[in-house]
Amino acid sequence: MENALEKKPLKIYFAGDLFDAKDLGGNLLLAHAIEKCSGGRYKVMLPQDGESEISERSAESIRDADFELLFECDLILANFDGTDLDSGTVVEFCYAKMTDMPALLLRTDFRDSGDRTLPDGDPWNLMCSCYPRTSVLALNAMLFYHQCKASGKENLAERFYDALASEILRGLDQVVTMEPWLEKEKIFSQLSTVVKSIGGTLPERIGDAKMRALADAKARSGLY
Helix, strand or coil: CCCHHHCCCEEEEEECCCCCHHHHHHHHHHHHHHHHHHCCCEEEECHHHHHCCCCCCCHHHHHHHHHHHHHHCCEEEEECCCCCCCHHHHHHHHHHHHCCCCEEEEECCCCCCCCCCCCCCCCCCHHHCCCCCEEEEECCHHHHHHHHHHCCCCCHHHHHHHHHHHHHHHHHHHHCCCCCCCCHHHHHHHHHHHHHHHCCCHHHHCCHHHHHHHHHHHHHCCCC
């Protein structure tokens, strides 16, 4: 596998809640901080941006637009905050794993839940753990906030998100170096199978020509 960090930039699908002002604003600020602090290594794609451009507001069209964006990306950053994980984020993570996308599971929530009682358990249901090419990054957002606030009130929001982004970038840089299980020559076939399994309008949105282009781009990304 080639060094993926030499291929600039890699596109990140940022999966997570996008249902209220805190979600939307927080996603946007963190995405900007990751891009700024990465020095051009990564470009963050927000589903909330793509969804705002959909003219036909139906469950199927929104779902399929999100999946299309997911498969256009090189890796996934999944926000695993909350006492119970967002179901849409989990579905996107699972389909990303079916195409062997590197994944970073981000938790900034300091509360314990899930299967933490097990020696190797994470603070969520164990069925969302132990996947290949996947790392878990658990950060205590409250602690980060207090540390940033103690260092001064000026530009507090920017410093807070930059601090989170710096840790996330270390996780991303590590996960993209993990060995793939999907061989380059099988990317097109695997991606085609996954798209067909999703159904809806996705096979039409991603026809053979675009499927080939996506597969070729993934093969050249340095991740396979």
